[in-house]
Each structure stands twice: as structure tokens, then as C-alpha cells.
Amino acid sequence: MLADELRARIVEVVSLNGGHLASSLGAVELIIALHYCLDTPRDKIVFDVGHQSYAHKILTERNKDFSRLRQYQGLSGFPSREESDYDIFTTGHSSNAISLALGLACARDMLPESERFKIVAVIGDGSLSGGLCFEGLNNAGHLKKDIMVVLNTNELSISPNVGAISTYLNKIISLPIYNRFKDSLETFLKSRMPKGGRLLRLANKFEEGLKGLFIPGMLFEELGFRYFGPFDGHSLQQLISAMKNIGNIRGPRIIHIVTRKGKGYPPAENDPVRFHGTGPFDIKTGESLSKNCPAGEKTYTMAFSDKLLSLAAADAKIVAITAAMPEGTGLDRFRDTYPQRFFDVGIAEAHAASFSAGLARIGLKPVVAVYSTFLQRAYDQLIEDIALQNLGVVFAIDRAGIVGEDGATHQGLFDICYLRSIPNLVVMSPKDTRELEEMLEFAVNSALPVAIRYPKDKSQSQATTSTQAYKIEMGKAEVLSKGKDFALIALGSMVGPAEVAMRMLEEERLSGTLVNARFAKPLDEALFKDLSLRTKAIFTLEEGIVKGGFGSAVSEFIDKPVERIGLPCEFIPQGKREVLLEKYGLTAEAIASKIRQKLNT
Numbered sequence: 001m002l003a004d005e006l007r008a009r010i011v012e013v014v015s016l017n018g019g020h021l022a023s024s025l026g027a028v029e030l031i032i033a034l035h036y037c038l039d040t041p042r043d044k045i046v047f048d049v050g051h052q053s054y055a056h057k058i059l060t061e062r063n064k065d066f067s068r069l070r071q072y073q074g075l076s077g078f079p080s081r082e083e084s085d086y087d088i089f090t091t092g093h094s095s096n097a098i099s100l101a102l103g104l105a106c107a108r109d110m111l112p113e114s115e116r117f118k119i120v121a122v123i124g125d126g127s128l129s130g131g132l133c134f135e136g137l138n139n140a141g142h143l144k145k146d147i148m149v150v151l152n153t154n155e156l157s158i159s160p161n162v163g164a165i166s167t168y169l170n171k172i173i174s175l176p177i178y179n180r181f182k183d184s185l186e187t188f189l190k191s192r193m194p195k196g197g198r199l200l201r202l203a204n205k206f207e208e209g210l211k212g213l214f215i216p217g218m219l220f221e222e223l224g225f226r227y228f229g230p231f232d233g234h235s236l237q238q239l240i241s242a243m244k245n246i247g248n249i250r251g252p253r254i255i256h257i258v259t260r261k262g263k264g265y266p267p268a269e270n271d272p273v274r275f276h277g278t279g280p281f282d283i284k285t286g287e288s289l290s291k292n293c294p295a296g297e298k299t300y301t302m303a304f305s306d307k308l309l310s311l312a313a314a315d316a317k318i319v320a321i322t323a324a325m326p327e328g329t330g331l332d333r334f335r336d337t338y339p340q341r342f343f344d345v346g347i348a349e350a351h352a353a354s355f356s357a358g359l360a361r362i363g364l365k366p367v368v369a370v371y372s373t374f375l376q377r378a379y380d381q382l383i384e385d386i387a388l389q390n391l392g393v394v395f396a397i398d399r400a401g402i403v404g405e406d407g408a409t410h411q412g413l414f415d416i417c418y419l420r421s422i423p424n425l426v427v428m429s430p431k432d433t434r435e436l437e438e439m440l441e442f443a444v445n446s447a448l449p450v451a452i453r454y455p456k457d458k459s460q461s462q463a464t465t466s467t468q469a470y471k472i473e474m475g476k477a478e479v480l481s482k483g484k485d486f487a488l489i490a491l492g493s494m495v496g497p498a499e500v501a502m503r504m505l506e507e508e509r510l511s512g513t514l515v516n517a518r519f520a521k522p523l524d525e526a527l528f529k530d531l532s533l534r535t536k537a538i539f540t541l542e543e544g545i546v547k548g549g550f551g552s553a554v555s556e557f558i559d560k561p562v563e564r565i566g567l568p569c570e571f572i573p574q575g576k577r578e579v580l581l582e583k584y585g586l587t588a589e590a591i592a593s594k595i596r597q598k599l600n601t
């Protein structure tokens, strides 16, 4: 009954607010069993990613607020320390739960016996494709600390899980015959064989041989974990008895459970990929209620997806790489059209970068499509394996800027700062979808490491740039209008609001030059220097953290003070993109008002 109630509540709220439905429905019994067997918040549950934790939220004093899930100032869609003592960490990026849990365990074991607690890490089979998991497993198996890892397998990451580990887990699940065979062999050996006999020794050897081949979880056993499972993750009885029994054993343990994504809500069971992360939908039919792009308009993701396909049709060297996000990045169509030239590497951004370096080194043109927030995982590989070797890998950085309801863990606000200091790397940002297409073409043909950042949005710019003017030249900005009082240099997504702000100011007889920067690196230094000599004030505008960002780059070579407009160096909370842009002063009105104020002082 409780599971049914939880599911109904989750479906009701997610149908209105959107959210991670399929994963959360799949984890309902698991979460009930965990709370039944543990004494939280004294005992700790570390959810990997945390997108599956809705039932945990409802059961831990947050049912009342659950209707404000993912809304501005409402409950987070992920575990959040600010929100509750039951959430030991704020999470959102995958594959770190075992490391976090092991750190907790080492610290706990330094406490007096009476203060010690249990620690459970909950991780999905998708997240297990991330290398960080194996760093955690490696260290945990060595330290032999008391932690329990619940491995929740459902054969899906966001889309079908890929990779050798995934195949291995599927093999475990699909081997009931071998499991039964092994069990009967054991019973037979124990009951029938005379103790100490030659035959028994032989039979034991035979079983050892069998183990290497068939015993489920051998990989984990060899890494120093005790492995238990697979269990039916929707049977409370199985889960509770397993957790109780295994909970009393010491050392690192893995409980392997099998669940169904979307369990209990047929539309999500039937289409778990769409319901992994969904917008609002009609509960009865499951049909999406999100407004699609108006006819004739495209999101940046759609424009990227289309253009890459057309470039790939003409150039067989173009290959595409995703770290488990084919749908989100728009690479799903490339996957379906060119399966041999498409690589889903699992939730493994660091590997995706190094892997692409290998592809580029032998002359291919890899395009890595990745969300800004997840590219953070690949920073070292981007520097060492790509930029240092000056290899032609293109990073199509989607969700750059404010992403909205996923909140602080997912905002794409740091990429300008962390990319602009990397030698050899070119960093661009288009003012509209057409410009994204031009930039992508420029990038794949440049043989240089290039990053192109674009937002979760459709084009806002209305500038009527001629076909000729769309032509991208290395390090060259585009002047959109000319005036004498001030210059506003806007990057990418901010060109649209900048245009509107300029029109407002023009009506007040403040005339300025508007520049579409196009490049955050290299900058159009000659143009910007000239503007600084010819105008009274220079403003920069970017959808990113202003400290160390695009405006900072401009200010580094201009003698005048540069008024930098962008986001403060804070973790930006969840909320609709429009709401947050307004809150942080990145609307046309707010931009105009900042410029007006400055010019009037």
C-alpha cells in the first residue's frame, strides 16, 4: 500500500512539475526497504546522482513540500543538504556515491563505537559505467571498510546502458539456470561426498573452475566485496530480508537488485527513455504537455543535431561521441543514421575526451556533444590529451548557462572561466542557431581543438545578419550596430537580450555600439581596443560566472574599466530559466538599466 501511495504521489507531482520519473518509480520498494532497515538520519544513505530519490524525500518529512518539487524556492529534484538532514550530500553528478560513502566510513571508524552508524550507497548500472565508481570500489575493497553498496540494475542509463560492465551485469541477471545449477551442485557436494576424499577435492576444484565462469558477482568478489544477489528489487520481502541479513555482515558488501524503470505507471514502463527526465504530462495518457518549439523555430540542440547530420553526410571523417546523453544532446539522430560513426561511451566524460583524442590523432574529426556541467569531469583530459597536443576535437557544449529546474548541480556556468585559460583551445558562442551551424562547420574544418557553448533555449537574437556576415573568421567579432556613447560586447545567448536593451536605450537617445563577440578565445582584441578608445564606457555581457569569465578576458587588455554584466560567483539555484535570468539581471530591461545607470553617473 505504501509503495502504491508513493508512486501515486510521485506521478501526480511530476506530471505537473516535470522531473525524473522513471528512475524514481523504479526505486520505490528499495527506498521503503532501506528506511525500514536503517535508522536514518543517524544511518546514512548516499544516492548516486540522486535523481531516483523522490520516495526518500516523501518518506523523510518532505511530503507536504513535494508539490513544489523542482520549482523556484521549492524542493530540489536531487538530494540536498540545505533541505534535509536525511540528505547527507547534495548530489547530481553520477558515479561518486561509493567514494562519498567510503569517506564517511573512514571518518565514522575514528569515532567511538557507540557513535558509529551504517552507510549505504545506492548506485545504478548506468552510473557504474563511470570510472570514478571503480576508483571507489578499488579503494573500498582495499580498506575493507564496513559499507553496503546497493547496485540497482534496470538495463538503462538514460537510454539503454552500454559497455562491457553493462553486458556483465545483464549476464548475471540472465543466468538463473547457472545459479540454480551452482546451488544444486553445492548441496550435492555437501550431502553426498565423503569428507576429505579425493573426489571431493576434485569436485571443489571443479566448482572453483565453475566460479570463474558462472558465479554472479565474481568481479566484485575479486575486488574485495562480498556480493549478494541478484534480488527482485520490487519484492519488499526479498529486499528486507536481504538487507537485514547482509546488514549484519561486516566489510564491503554489494547487494545487487533488479528493477524496472517506470514501475507501476504504464506510460513510463513502456517508454522509460522519455520518462527518465520528463516535462509536464497528462497523467491519463502520458502525453507530453510541454510546449514544443513554435513552427519554424529551433532550439540550439535541434540546430546542432541537424547541422552535424548534414556535415557528416558530406564528410565521412566526422564521428560523434556522447557520454550517455544521446537524446539530450541531439545525437540520437546521428546514432540512428551513422551507427558505425557514433560512440556512446557510458557516463564517462573524462574517457570521452581522451578517447576523442585517439580518434583525432589518426585523422578523424570527433565531435563530442556534452552538457557544460558534465564537461567539468573531463578538464584534465581536455588540457593534457587534446589541447596540449593541439588535436582537432570539437566540443559541442549544450546547456551552457542557466539550465533551470535541475538546479545548482546542473547549471552550466563555469565553462567560459575554465576553458579560456587553456592554450590552443578556441572558445566560441553563437548568437543564434544559424550562427551555431556556421560555427560547427568552421570548427570541424579547423583541425584545432574548439569548444562551442550554447544554451538550453531557442534563438533569442533577431539580428538580420546577411549570409556573408554569418561567415566565421578566427577571432573576429561581428558589429551589429554603431553608436558613440558606449559599447556593449555580448557573448552568445546574451546577444538577443542585448539587442532589445539597445533599442530601449536608443529611444532614450543613448547610442551605443553593439558587438556580437562570437569568440571568447581568441578575442577580437583589435576591435575591442578601438572601441575602448572611441567610446566613453565599455560593457560586456555573458551568461556565465562573471569572475574570470568573458568580461574579465576583455578587461585584461583594455586600459579602461570594463563593466562586466553576468552572473555572480554563487551556486545558482533551481527555477525556470526565465525566472532566474530575471533574478540575476540578465533580461533586456535589467541590462538597459545597468547601462543607463552607469552612463548617468
Ligand SMILES: Cc1ncc(C[n+]2csc(CCOP(=O)(O)OP(=O)(O)O)c2C)c(N)n1
Pocket: 023, 026, 049, 051, 052, 092, 093, 094, 123, 124, 125, 126, 127, 128, 152, 154, 156, 157, 158, 261, 323, 324, 325, 347, 349, 374, 377
Ligand atoms: C557526470 C554525469 N554525467 C551525466 C549525467 C546525466 N545522467 C543523470 S542520470 C543518468 C543515468 C543514470 O543511470 P543509472 O545510474 O542506471 O540510473 P537509472 O536512472 O537507470 O535508475 C545520466 C546519464 C550525470 N548526472 N552526471
